[in-house]
Amino acid sequence: MNDDPPVILLIEDNPDHAEMIIRLLRRYHASARIEHLSDGEAALAYLFRRGKYSDPLEYPMPRLVLLDLRLPRVDGLDILKQIKRSEELCRIPVVILTTSEADGDIAGACGLCANSYLVKPMDLEAFARMIETMGQYWLVWNRH
Amino acid sequence: MLRTINQKFYSIVGMLLIMFAIGYAEVVYFMTQQARAAAQSQSIISVEREIHGLMNLFFEMRFWERAVFSQEFSNAEQRFGTLMAQLKTQLANLSHGPIQGEITSQLRAVGELLLRYEEDFNKLIQINTEQRLQLTRIDSGYQSLASSILNIRKPIFLKSLFVLTQFQMSYIDNQRESENQALQLMVESLKVKLSQAEALDDRLIGYLESYSRILEADVGLHRKFEMTSKRFNETSTALTDLLSTISGEAEVLLQREFVRAENIRGRLSRSFLISMAVSLATMLLVITLLARKILRPVRSVARVIHDIKSGNMGSRFDAGGDPEDDIVRLGLTFNEMLDSLKEKNQALVEYQNALEAKVGELAAREAEREGLIEELEVKNAELERFTYTVSHDLKSPLITIQGFLGFLETDAVKGNVERMKADCARIKSAAQKMQRLLNELLELSRIGRLINPPEKIPFGELAREAVDMVTGRMGAGKVRIEIAQDLPVLYADRQRIREAVENLLDNAGKYMGSQPVPRIEIGCRQETGENIFFVRDNGIGIDPAYQEKIFGLFEKLDPSIEGTGVGLAVVKRIFEIHGGRIWVESEGVGHGSTFCFTLPRAMDAGIREVTRNER
Numbered sequence: 001m002n003d004d005p006p007v008i009l010l011i012e013d014n015p016d017h018a019e020m021i022i023r024l025l026r027r028y029h030a031s032a033r034i035e036h037l038s039d040g041e042a043a044l045a046y047l048f049r050r051g052k053y054s055d056p057l058e059y060p061m062p063r064l065v066l067l068d069l070r071l072p073r074v075d076g077l078d079i080l081k082q083i084k085r086s087e088e089l090c091r092i093p094v095v096i097l098t099t100s101e102a103d104g105d106i107a108g109a110c111g112l113c114a115n116s117y118l119v120k121p122m123d124l125e126a127f128a129r130m131i132e133t134m135g136q137y138w139l140v141w142n143r144h
Numbered sequence: 145m146l147r148t149i150n151q152k153f154y155s156i157v158g159m160l161l162i163m164f165a166i167g168y169a170e171v172v173y174f175m176t177q178q179a180r181a182a183a184q185s186q187s188i189i190s191v192e193r194e195i196h197g198l199m200n201l202f203f204e205m206r207f208w209e210r211a212v213f214s215q216e217f218s219n220a221e222q223r224f225g226t227l228m229a230q231l232k233t234q235l236a237n238l239s240h241g242p243i244q245g246e247i248t249s250q251l252r253a254v255g256e257l258l259l260r261y262e263e264d265f266n267k268l269i270q271i272n273t274e275q276r277l278q279l280t281r282i283d284s285g286y287q288s289l290a291s292s293i294l295n296i297r298k299p300i301f302l303k304s305l306f307v308l309t310q311f312q313m314s315y316i317d318n319q320r321e322s323e324n325q326a327l328q329l330m331v332e333s334l335k336v337k338l339s340q341a342e343a344l345d346d347r348l349i350g351y352l353e354s355y356s357r358i359l360e361a362d363v364g365l366h367r368k369f370e371m372t373s374k375r376f377n378e379t380s381t382a383l384t385d386l387l388s389t390i391s392g393e394a395e396v397l398l399q400r401e402f403v404r405a406e407n408i409r410g411r412l413s414r415s416f417l418i419s420m421a422v423s424l425a426t427m428l429l430v431i432t433l434l435a436r437k438i439l440r441p442v443r444s445v446a447r448v449i450h451d452i453k454s455g456n457m458g459s460r461f462d463a464g465g466d467p468e469d470d471i472v473r474l475g476l477t478f479n480e481m482l483d484s485l486k487e488k489n490q491a492l493v494e495y496q497n498a499l500e501a502k503v504g505e506l507a508a509r510e511a512e513r514e515g516l517i518e519e520l521e522v523k524n525a526e527l528e529r530f531t532y533t534v535s536h537d538l539k540s541p542l543i544t545i546q547g548f549l550g551f552l553e554t555d556a557v558k559g560n561v562e563r564m565k566a567d568c569a570r571i572k573s574a575a576q577k578m579q580r581l582l583n584e585l586l587e588l589s590r591i592g593r594l595i596n597p598p599e600k601i602p603f604g605e606l607a608r609e610a611v612d613m614v615t616g617r618m619g620a621g622k623v624r625i626e627i628a629q630d631l632p633v634l635y636a637d638r639q640r641i642r643e644a645v646e647n648l649l650d651n652a653g654k655y656m657g658s659q660p661v662p663r664i665e666i667g668c669r670q671e672t673g674e675n676i677f678f679v680r681d682n683g684i685g686i687d688p689a690y691q692e693k694i695f696g697l698f699e700k701l702d703p704s705i706e707g708t709g710v711g712l713a714v715v716k717r718i719f720e721i722h723g724g725r726i727w728v729e730s731e732g733v734g735h736g737s738t739f740c741f742t743l744p745r746a747m748d749a750g751i752r753e754v755t756r757n758e759r
Contacts, residue, residue: 016544016570023551070536072702073690099539102532120543124550127543 006139009062010036011043013071024131029139040074044082047089062092064138069098069105077108084113093138149470152437159430163423170419174412181408188401192394194238199387201231228262250390257383264376271369278362285355286312292348304334324363331356441471445478457486533697537581541574584710591717596637603631607666610645618653628667632675636722636743644718647711648679648739654705657684674742682736691728
């Protein structure tokens with residue numbers, strides 16, 4: 001572990017949801033640096049250091065990826081697949097954070113080795129608790 | 145006649161056997177004839193040879209006969225006897241031999257003549273011996289006479305004696321009767337002389353008379369010899385002639401025999417040729433019979449079988465002939481079989497056709513069923529996707545509303561008015577979005593269920609209506625919209641097609657980007673006999689990777705652009721329920737996009753059953 005603040009990569013197309021998640025993350029994990037991208041293509045560019053994301057100092061590798069499934073341009077499951085296939089990226093925990101409770105999505109994500117599958121709760125309190133626990137688990141307790 | 149195969153077979157075999165037998169009998173007969181002729185020729189040749197031998201023997205015998213008389217050879221008489229015995233034996237053999245007719249009697253005559261010849265020969269020999277004895281007697285008579293006369297001793301008688309001696313010598317040498325008479329006269333004259341000289345005594349007279357008698361006897365003997373010799377010669381001549389005749393006749397006989405043998409040979413070869421011709425004719429007859437009665441019908445049957453094998457089912461036995469004939473009957477039965485086969489085949493073919501039709505019908509039904517199932521599956525999947533999307537997209541604003549309500553509470557406690565305002569705005573926008581979503585979903589579901597009756601739509605006119613509708617929303621004058629001339633006429637649900645075109649125009653307007661001269665073009669092009677309508681813009685364009693995706697429900701390439709992501713899904717749905725297609729053509733970002741769509745030809749032509757789409 002180094003002393004740099006951990007980077008959380010949030011891939012979320014809905015700006016309201018992104019705002020909510022960012023606010024909650026700041027509330028419980030203030031030390032983390034949050035990078036928000038609203039489409040799949042940009043997310044892949046970031047992870048594979050393409051285009052404007054090629055500088056590793058400016059855009060360091062995330063300690064955690066929060067990934068929505070339904071994204072413009074590139075689907076969330078596609079991004080998951082590419083992360084888990086890449087030797088460099090496969091150890092980064094990918095937590096699916098989505099509204100979908102569809103069986104197909106859950107099975108697909110598990111099949112592609114998602115580290116966790118979380119459904120956004122309707123209630124803000126529950127949402128907040130989930131973000132807190134999730135952050136604690138993946139950023140503090142979990143080793144990877 | 146010859147109706148059954150058995151009859152045919154046995155009659156042909158019988159004919160062949162008879163011909164064989166006749167052929168063999170002929171050969172045997174010819175050989176026997178030839179052998180007989182040869183044997184006869186052989187016997188005649190041997191007879192001829194024997195006769196020839198007989199003649200030779202005879203001539204040899206005559207040689208020895210002369211030798212006997214001339215007394216040149218001491219064994220002449222013995223040889224003569226042997227030859228005579230041989231001649232007799234041969235003659236006897238010949239008489240008992242195989243010759244017949246005239247020659248036999250002639251041979252008998254030869255035997256008789258030969259007996260006489262032998263008899264005369266013996267007589268001649270006897271006379272000859274007697275003559276020789278007589279000469280001795282003459283000589284002794286002369287000796288006695290001469291000595292008596294010499295005893296007289298008178299020269300006159302000597303002269304006479306001398307003369308007498310002369311005469312006697314001449315007679316002995318020549319043996320002539322005249323000389324004998326002359327000699328006798330000399331004896332008489334001597335007697336006269338003696339008597340004149342009175343020298344004649346009794347003894348002398350006795351001598352003289354004895355001498356005279358001897359002389360006279362000699363004449364008689366001589367005459368007898370002459371006579372016998374003459375007869376002997378005649379017999380010899382006759383024998384010679386007869387033998388010559390016989391020899392000639394035998395030769396003639398031989399000649400005749402040769403001619404006869406030649407004739408027989410000629411006759412035989414003629415008969416042989418005739419027999420061969422008859423056999424050949426019979427064979428030809430048999431072959432013709434065979435061909436007419438057996439081969440032709442059999443060949444016809446074989447031809448029919450070959451034709452049937454090579455697929456000509458119409459071929460039939462047609463050799464004709466006696467219908468009671470076994471083979472013809474076989475052919476006719478074959479024909480009947482083929483006819484019934486043809487009928488059955490016909491029935492079978494009909495049955496097969498019916499079956500095929502049924503199978504086709506079933507297959508068509510099955511295909512239809514499968515089509516329906518497929519359609520259902522597609523619809524089901526679509527529904528699932530729809531439910532999923534709807535639940536996801538409806539949940540999103542709910543979460544937003546709930547979440548920001550929570551934040552709002554905290555902000556209220558904290559008294560952070562600015563944040564409160566922002567949160568309220570987010571809540572409001574989420575609620576509006578939700579309302580819009582619900583409206584559009586309602587619309588989308590309506591598209592699937594409700595359809596107006598199709599009507600003729602001049603596409604140019606429809607395009608203008610659509611443009612009028614969207615110009616306000618797009619901001620008047622900003623985007624230049626061009627509609628091509630002479631656009632074809634469609635036959636479809638007018639309202640829906642206009643909605644689709646409006647949506648496409650809205651879409652084009654939204655994704656113009658920072659284009660300084662925004663332009664939209666509505667037109668139609670012909671491709672493989674199909675009318676392809678298009679709405680072309682010079683906006684931001686679409687990456688080929690997303691050209692399929694944009695038609696999905698709630699899909700938006702750019703989340704920052706307003707809209708729910710239902711528009712293109714609605715358009716797609718409209719064309720789908722019309723049985724048409726929609727797709728986008730774009731060379732990529734920055735090159736503008738062309739949305740193309742087609743309607744089935746029936747839609748172009750104006751005939752379209754609506755029922756199917758109402759299902």
